[in-house]
Amino acid sequence: MRIFRRYFWWGALALALLAGLLFSRTAGQRPAVIVACPDIVKGCALPHGRLHVRFERQPHPMQVFRIEVALPDVREVHARFSMRGMEMGLNRYRLLSDGPGRWHADVMLPACIHGRNDWSLVLEANGSSYEVPFKSS
Secondary structure (H helix, E strand, C coil): CHHHHHHHHHHHHHHHHHHHHHHHHHHCCCCCEECCCCCCCCCEECCCCCCEEEECCCCCECCEEEEEEECCCCCCCEEEEEECCECCCCCCEECEECCCCEEEEEEEECCCCCCCCEEEEEEEECCEEEEEEEECC
16 A cells, blocks of 8 residues: 555656646747648648648648648747647647748658548747648549
Protein backbone atom coordinates (compact mmCIF):
# COMPACT_ATOMS: atom_id res chain seq x y z
CA MET A 1 0.00 0.00 0.00
CA ARG A 2 2.90 2.34 0.79
CA ILE A 3 4.37 1.85 -2.71
CA PHE A 4 1.00 2.64 -4.28
CA ARG A 5 0.80 5.94 -2.37
CA ARG A 6 4.31 6.94 -3.46
CA TYR A 7 3.57 6.23 -7.14
CA PHE A 8 0.18 7.91 -6.88
CA TRP A 9 1.71 11.16 -5.65
CA TRP A 10 4.50 11.08 -8.25
CA GLY A 11 1.87 10.49 -10.95
CA ALA A 12 -0.30 13.32 -9.64
CA LEU A 13 2.71 15.65 -9.60
CA ALA A 14 3.62 14.70 -13.19
CA LEU A 15 0.05 15.36 -14.38
CA ALA A 16 -0.04 18.73 -12.62
CA LEU A 17 3.26 19.75 -14.24
CA LEU A 18 2.03 18.64 -17.67
CA ALA A 19 -1.24 20.56 -17.25
CA GLY A 20 0.71 23.66 -16.21
CA LEU A 21 2.99 23.37 -19.23
CA LEU A 22 0.07 23.01 -21.63
CA PHE A 23 -1.80 25.92 -20.02
CA SER A 24 1.25 28.19 -20.16
CA ARG A 25 1.75 27.47 -23.88
CA THR A 26 -1.82 28.39 -24.79
CA ALA A 27 -2.50 31.14 -22.23
CA GLY A 28 -0.50 33.79 -24.13
CA GLN A 29 -1.95 33.04 -27.54
CA ARG A 30 -4.72 35.00 -29.15
CA PRO A 31 -7.77 33.16 -30.50
CA ALA A 32 -7.21 31.57 -33.91
CA VAL A 33 -8.21 33.52 -37.02
CA ILE A 34 -10.49 31.29 -39.10
CA VAL A 35 -9.50 31.21 -42.78
CA ALA A 36 -12.31 30.04 -45.10
CA CYS A 37 -10.91 27.77 -47.78
CA PRO A 38 -13.23 26.19 -50.37
CA ASP A 39 -10.31 24.50 -52.19
CA ILE A 40 -7.15 23.95 -50.15
CA VAL A 41 -5.26 22.65 -53.21
CA LYS A 42 -5.81 25.90 -55.14
CA GLY A 43 -4.98 27.80 -51.98
CA CYS A 44 -6.60 30.34 -49.72
CA ALA A 45 -5.71 33.74 -48.36
CA LEU A 46 -6.85 36.06 -45.61
CA PRO A 47 -8.83 39.03 -46.99
CA HIS A 48 -5.87 41.40 -46.51
CA GLY A 49 -3.42 38.98 -48.14
CA ARG A 50 -1.18 38.51 -45.08
CA LEU A 51 -1.44 34.70 -45.15
CA HIS A 52 -1.70 32.38 -48.12
CA VAL A 53 -1.79 28.59 -47.68
CA ARG A 54 -2.13 25.68 -50.08
CA PHE A 55 -1.60 21.91 -50.23
CA GLU A 56 0.24 20.31 -53.15
CA ARG A 57 -2.60 17.75 -53.50
CA GLN A 58 -5.77 16.60 -51.77
CA PRO A 59 -4.68 15.10 -48.43
CA HIS A 60 -5.33 11.50 -47.39
CA PRO A 61 -4.69 10.25 -43.85
CA MET A 62 -1.32 8.54 -43.36
CA GLN A 63 0.03 9.79 -46.71
CA VAL A 64 2.70 12.48 -47.02
CA PHE A 65 1.83 15.74 -48.77
CA ARG A 66 3.35 19.24 -48.87
CA ILE A 67 2.03 22.43 -47.28
CA GLU A 68 3.10 25.75 -48.76
CA VAL A 69 2.60 28.95 -46.78
CA ALA A 70 3.26 32.60 -47.57
CA LEU A 71 3.40 34.61 -44.35
CA PRO A 72 5.70 37.64 -44.23
CA ASP A 73 7.65 38.96 -41.24
CA VAL A 74 7.75 35.79 -39.11
CA ARG A 75 10.75 33.92 -37.73
CA GLU A 76 9.17 30.47 -37.74
CA VAL A 77 5.90 28.75 -38.57
CA HIS A 78 4.44 25.58 -37.04
CA ALA A 79 1.51 23.51 -38.29
CA ARG A 80 -0.68 20.87 -36.68
CA PHE A 81 -3.88 19.05 -37.55
CA SER A 82 -6.95 18.81 -35.36
CA MET A 83 -10.59 17.74 -35.37
CA ARG A 84 -13.34 19.23 -33.27
CA GLY A 85 -14.03 17.10 -30.22
CA MET A 86 -11.15 14.68 -30.92
CA GLU A 87 -7.62 14.38 -29.63
CA MET A 88 -5.34 13.69 -32.59
CA GLY A 89 -2.12 13.13 -30.65
CA LEU A 90 1.14 14.95 -31.22
CA ASN A 91 1.43 16.04 -34.83
CA ARG A 92 3.18 19.41 -34.76
CA TYR A 93 5.41 20.28 -37.73
CA ARG A 94 8.01 23.05 -38.07
CA LEU A 95 7.85 24.56 -41.55
CA LEU A 96 11.09 25.27 -43.40
CA SER A 97 11.91 28.60 -45.02
CA ASP A 98 11.93 28.94 -48.82
CA GLY A 99 13.11 32.54 -48.59
CA PRO A 100 11.59 35.69 -47.10
CA GLY A 101 7.97 35.03 -46.12
CA ARG A 102 7.72 31.62 -47.83
CA TRP A 103 7.50 28.33 -45.92
CA HIS A 104 6.91 24.63 -46.63
CA ALA A 105 6.74 21.24 -44.90
CA ASP A 106 6.10 17.64 -45.87
CA VAL A 107 3.38 16.48 -43.47
CA MET A 108 0.97 13.64 -42.86
CA LEU A 109 -2.59 13.63 -41.53
CA PRO A 110 -3.05 11.32 -38.54
CA ALA A 111 -5.43 8.40 -38.93
CA CYS A 112 -8.97 8.87 -37.61
CA ILE A 113 -10.39 5.59 -36.34
CA HIS A 114 -13.94 6.94 -36.77
CA GLY A 115 -13.46 7.65 -40.48
CA ARG A 116 -14.13 11.39 -40.19
CA ASN A 117 -12.69 13.75 -42.78
CA ASP A 118 -13.43 17.18 -41.22
CA TRP A 119 -9.98 18.53 -40.40
CA SER A 120 -8.46 21.85 -39.42
CA LEU A 121 -4.94 22.94 -40.20
CA VAL A 122 -3.70 25.19 -37.39
CA LEU A 123 -0.78 27.44 -38.29
CA GLU A 124 1.10 29.17 -35.46
CA ALA A 125 3.48 32.09 -36.02
CA ASN A 126 4.61 34.98 -33.80
CA GLY A 127 1.95 34.27 -31.16
CA SER A 128 -0.88 34.22 -33.71
CA SER A 129 -2.88 31.18 -34.81
CA TYR A 130 -4.71 30.63 -38.07
CA GLU A 131 -7.24 27.80 -38.42
CA VAL A 132 -7.98 26.50 -41.91
CA PRO A 133 -10.84 23.97 -42.04
CA PHE A 134 -10.65 21.44 -44.89
CA LYS A 135 -11.81 17.96 -45.89
CA SER A 136 -9.62 14.97 -46.64
CA SER A 137 -10.60 12.32 -49.14
